[in-house]
Amino acid sequence: MVPLDSEDYLIRIRGGLSLDGILRKTDEKGIKDGFSDAMKDLMKKVNSQSFVLFGWESSLYIWPKSGFNTQPTELQANSSCKSLVKLIPIEVNDYLKKISKKKSVKVEPLKVINLELLFELTRPDVIETVTVHNDQKSRIHFKLTLPVDVVIFAHPDDQWIKTQEKIVEAVSEQLLGMDQCIQKYTKGKNVPIPQAFHFELPESTILTTAIYPAGYKEKDLEPQRKELHDKLGLGDKPYLRRPMSYDFPNDDLLNKYVKTVHKYIPIPSTEEFEVYVVHGSYTFHHYLQDDINDSGWGCAYRSLQTIISWFNCQGYIDIPIPTHETIQKMLVTAGDKGPSIVGSTDWIGSFEIRSILNLLGITSKIISIRSGSEFALSARELVQHFEVQGTPVMVGGEPLAHTLLGVAWNEETGAVKFLILDAHYSGEDDWANIVERAIDWKDEDFWDQMEPYNICLPQRPQGI
Amino acid sequence: MGRSYVIGEYSEKYLKKLKAEERYGTTGILLGQVTLAKTYIVFAARTPLKDQAELPPENPNEMNASDIEWVSEHARQVARMLPGGILVLGVFLIRPSKMTKEEAHDIFRKLATAVEAAVAKERLWNFTEDETAERIVLQVYTDSKKMKVQAYDLHNPQTPIKLLECKSSSLTAPWQIVEATINVDVNIPVPVTAERQFDKESLKGLNNWAKQIMQCSYLINGQFKEPESLLGEGSKKKATAEVQFLTAPVMIIDGEVDALIEDCGSSVVVKGTVRCRAYLHGSKSKVKDAIQALKRDVLNTVFIRCQMVFEDQVLNKNVEGDSSSLKAPHRIFASVLPSGVAFCDYGFADEGNKEQEERYKELLDYELNPAQLDRTEEVMLEEMGTEESDTLGRKDDQDTTETGFKYKDTQELPKEPEEEHEHSTDEVAPSFDIAFAATYSDTSAEHILEAAVEFARGVAAAAGVGVIAVAVSVIYFGNFIGASV
Numbered sequence: 001m002v003p004l005d006s007e008d009y010l011i012r013i014r015g016g017l018s019l020d021g022i023l024r025k026t027d028e029k030g031i032k033d034g035f036s037d038a039m040k041d042l043m044k045k046v047n048s049q050s051f052v053l054f055g056w057e058s059s060l061y062i063w064p065k066s067g068f069n070t071q072p073t074e075l076q077a078n079s080s081c082k083s084l085v086k087l088i089p090i091e092v093n094d095y096l097k098k099i100s101k102k103k104s105v106k107v108e109p110l111k112v113i114n115l116e117l118l119f120e121l122t123r124p125d126v127i128e129t130v131t132v133h134n135d136q137k138s139r140i141h142f143k144l145t146l147p148v149d150v151v152i153f154a155h156p157d158d159q160w161i162k163t164q165e166k167i168v169e170a171v172s173e174q175l176l177g178m179d180q181c182i183q184k185y186t187k188g189k190n191v192p193i194p195q196a197f198h199f200e201l202p203e204s205t206i207l208t209t210a211i212y213p214a215g216y217k218e219k220d221l222e223p224q225r226k227e228l229h230d231k232l233g234l235g236d237k238p239y240l241r242r243p244m245s246y247d248f249p250n251d252d253l254l255n256k257y258v259k260t261v262h263k264y265i266p267i268p269s270t271e272e273f274e275v276y277v278v279h280g281s282y283t284f285h286h287y288l289q290d291d292i293n294d295s296g297w298g299c300a301y302r303s304l305q306t307i308i309s310w311f312n313c314q315g316y317i318d319i320p321i322p323t324h325e326t327i328q329k330m331l332v333t334a335g336d337k338g339p340s341i342v343g344s345t346d347w348i349g350s351f352e353i354r355s356i357l358n359l360l361g362i363t364s365k366i367i368s369i370r371s372g373s374e375f376a377l378s379a380r381e382l383v384q385h386f387e388v389q390g391t392p393v394m395v396g397g398e399p400l401a402h403t404l405l406g407v408a409w410n411e412e413t414g415a416v417k418f419l420i421l422d423a424h425y426s427g428e429d430d431w432a433n434i435v436e437r438a439i440d441w442k443d444e445d446f447w448d449q450m451e452p453y454n455i456c457l458p459q460r461p462q463g464i
Numbered sequence: 465m466g467r468s469y470v471i472g473e474y475s476e477k478y479l480k481k482l483k484a485e486e487r488y489g490t491t492g493i494l495l496g497q498v499t500l501a502k503t504y505i506v507f508a509a510r511t512p513l514k515d516q517a518e519l520p521p522e523n524p525n526e527m528n529a530s531d532i533e534w535v536s537e538h539a540r541q542v543a544r545m546l547p548g549g550i551l552v553l554g555v556f557l558i559r560p561s562k563m564t565k566e567e568a569h570d571i572f573r574k575l576a577t578a579v580e581a582a583v584a585k586e587r588l589w590n591f592t593e594d595e596t597a598e599r600i601v602l603q604v605y606t607d608s609k610k611m612k613v614q615a616y617d618l619h620n621p622q623t624p625i626k627l628l629e630c631k632s633s634s635l636t637a638p639w640q641i642v643e644a645t646i647n648v649d650v651n652i653p654v655p656v657t658a659e660r661q662f663d664k665e666s667l668k669g670l671n672n673w674a675k676q677i678m679q680c681s682y683l684i685n686g687q688f689k690e691p692e693s694l695l696g697e698g699s700k701k702k703a704t705a706e707v708q709f710l711t712a713p714v715m716i717i718d719g720e721v722d723a724l725i726e727d728c729g730s731s732v733v734v735k736g737t738v739r740c741r742a743y744l745h746g747s748k749s750k751v752k753d754a755i756q757a758l759k760r761d762v763l764n765t766v767f768i769r770c771q772m773v774f775e776d777q778v779l780n781k782n783v784e785g786d787s788s789s790l791k792a793p794h795r796i797f798a799s800v801l802p803s804g805v806a807f808c809d810y811g812f813a814d815e816g817n818k819e820q821e822e823r824y825k826e827l828l829d830y831e832l833n834p835a836q837l838d839r840t841e842e843v844m845l846e847e848m849g850t851e852e853s854d855t856l857g858r859k860d861d862q863d864t865t866e867t868g869f870k871y872k873d874t875q876e877l878p879k880e881p882e883e884e885h886e887h888s889t890d891e892v893a894p895s896f897d898i899a900f901a902a903t904y905s906d907t908s909a910e911h912i913l914e915a916a917v918e919f920a921r922g923v924a925a926a927a928g929v930g931v932i933a934v935a936v937s938v939i940y941f942g943n944f945i946g947a948s949v
Binding site for chain 1: 646647648651654677681683687688708710711713714716720723725727729730731732733735737738766769774786787788789790792849
């Protein structure tokens with residue numbers, strides 16, 4: 001995963017590069033060859049003097065091949081990457097700085113430098129008389145704008161000149177990858193647009209990019225994901241589903257809800273515990289969110305919202321986060337409740353959660369715990385859940401429901417800790433407050449020792 | 465606040481001459497620049513007589529449709545000779561003394577409209593909403609020194625005609641120049657249903673390319689400049705500004721899933737390098753106006769060349785077989801006015817100067833001295849042209865600099881000494897490309913030398929090349945200037 005305290009810059013290079021050509025052949029192979037040739041020409045252009053990088057919202061234009069740029073006094077041949085951030089406004093989530101250092105892990109908000117790809121029309125590689133060429137045998141015109149999106153990491157002290165070279169190489173590499181995508185997925189006259197997605201992987205501190213054809217459903221891309229998983233040694237938990245792609249600082253800032261908050265707090269000591277937490281991402285839902293006053297009765301609904309968000313984030317479903325009323329209506333549809341529930345402030349529990357998830361095509365297991373004092377006995381089952389399923393869990397008790405995101409277990413002593421995301425939090429949706437008050441590792445005495453609990457364990461669908 | 469009109473020395477003298485020669489009823493066209501508040505008339509040229517050498521009707525009231533068409537055709541051909549920033553402004557008339565008070569409004573409006581319509585055919589671009597649609601008929605009175613301008617709003621025929629005085633100004637001070645060398649590479653699919661597969665209609669396919677050019681971003685002398693800033697800001701002398709154009713960021717449309725694959729019956733591909741230029745009056749022109757004028761010149765010169773190819777093809781019917789490549793003519797500039805404003809014409813290297821001289825005489829009523837011809841585009845193609853030679857080999861020799869591609873006019877320059885080409889593997893050695901014309905006087909040469917040294921220093925600093933290279937070039941240029949006079 002990208003370290004939360006990384007000093008590195010993330011340089012993101014984007015642009016729409018045009019493939020445009022005329023073919024005499026009209027069959028699939030002819031079309032594929034045509035795109036391949038056009039891609040080769042494009043790669044030549046990227047490696048030529050007319051390739052230009054432009055800093056977003058700056059006056060900096062850079063010619064990687066010839067080393068020129070429009071601000072030569074500030075960015076020189078031996079400058080380090082640090083000089084770039086003086087010239088280009090960075091994309092960064094400064095709110096992360098407000099998280100209390102006492103409670104959180106070390107956080108250094110990621111700095112993203114955004115560059116745009118351009119070609120200079122006034123730097124021709126070939127100088128020739130204007131000719132008007134006519135071909136009576138042309139049969140097909142193709143046109144495709146490639147949505148190039150390349151990411152590289154650079155240390156502030158890295159030499160800019162070397163980083164520049166890396167950028168050109170990375171763009172060329174992505175073009176190759178996009179060509180492979182076109183070759184693989186073109187059928188007849190249908191040529192899908194290749195799209196780049198960036199993912200965090202467990203064993204890597206940088207982002208991994210995969211190229212998928214547009215217009216395909218997640219399940220139809222499973223064969224390609226399987227290939228990638230095999231190549232990268234990724235096992236059978238999902239990492240490369242498109243909705244799982246990395247959130248850049250602006251994505252976080254634009255998101256209404258706060259995502260995957262547990263990563264900001266330290267886990268219990270691994271010398272004492274084996275720690276298992278939820279896989280992937282989710283958004284945090286809690287009391288009073290979205291101007292709905294559900295204080296005192298809505299916690300299970302909020303927990304369900306968090307669970308549904310997990311299935312959205314991992315791309316298993318794609319629905320808007322349901323409101324309390326929508327959830328109640330779904331229960332009526334499922335036959336669980338009568339229509340009077342709609343608009344009421346009735347509590348719901350694990351069994352209702354299971355019904356609704358069922359409607360969405362998601363199965364769940366329910367564990368019943370006779371009393372809070374026996375919670376630790378279910379440790380092994382919970383460990384297995386997070387290890388295999390990795391989904392958020394709803395713990396339903398009278399009268400409170402909680403979202404459980406992980407367990408830390410000492411098999412020898414039997415000691416257990418629980419990662420609790422508090423659905424009763426009623427504060428603002430900002431990182432500092434949420435980390436301070438809404439997420440914690442709790443001890444066994446957190447549970448009401450006398451009350452029974454029903455735990456809903458949503459099952460992750462098969463496949464990656 | 466109304467628009468005011470300024471007439472330059474050349475045009476005034478020319479019109480007075482026609483008046484003195486008692487060429488009553490002569491019509492012709494006016495050329496110049498339209499700015500936000502003023503219109504500058506820089507040139508006037510009488511419409512050539514029809515073949516039978518008929519004199520124009522003395523009374524413009526008697527102009528018939530074919531006369532109007534004749535003037536429009538003249539305007540259209542002259543429009544092909546204009547650099548960026550210079551437009552056909554309208555028509556002039558040497559008023560016959562017996563012309564009645566009744567001002568022949570109808571004919572005049574028809575003339576102004578027909579002329580504008582004719583020149584619009586040569587364009588791939590349209591005026592923006594805030595640009596004036598005012599075009600004029602300038603009347604030269606025999607009985608007084610007055611020249612009166614009748615201004616017509618071509619978009620709103622209802623607007624009352626304005627009758628204005630024309631202010632005199634010499635307009636000989638040098639105009640600002642912006643230039644660029646740009647490559648074109650446009651694929652135009654011709655639909656299967658098209659009537660003919662290879663004719664002027666195919667050129668409609670240039671419209672998308674034209675839009676892209678109008679939207680692309682730019683640099684001036686290697687720097688980014690705000691559109692509202694002044695072109696001349698930051699530079700001491702009015703040196704020619706070299707412009708670089710960069711592809712506009714392409715919008716990636718949400719929801720678009722597949723590539724565009726469309727059938728066609730044939731294709732037309734326009735490919736090649738053109739040299740473009742625009743002139744701006746005074747020292748207060750804004751960057752955005754200069755860029756707009758230069759971009760429009762890019763569109764004009766490409767469009768005109770393509771049209772010429774098709775016109776030629778129709779004449780010579782030389783399209784046979786499955787495919788053909790037809791060369792478009794090159795652009796040749798000629799500095800005609802003391803302010804430096806040049807016109808241009810198109811021709812081939814092997815045609816010699818006679819054709820140019822004849823055309824300038826016929827269309828612009830101007831006696832061209834072949835020494836005024838500036839064949840820099842041709843020389844660039846000859847020197848740097850990569851049609852037959854190995855592309856890779858050429859790259860090292862290409863004179864690329866920070867500020868886009870510039871070419872040399874080597875008609876006068878002797879072969880370069882070896883010291884200048886100090887290429888290291890990592891850097892491109894700067895080179896000093898200034899267009900020299902033989903007619904430049906000593907003072908101009910000094911100007912250029914200074915600019916060359918300044919530029920060289922700037923480039924040397926940027927490329928990390930030492931002062932020695934600058935010194936060498938100064939000596940080199942110094943020698944040359946001494947030699948040319």
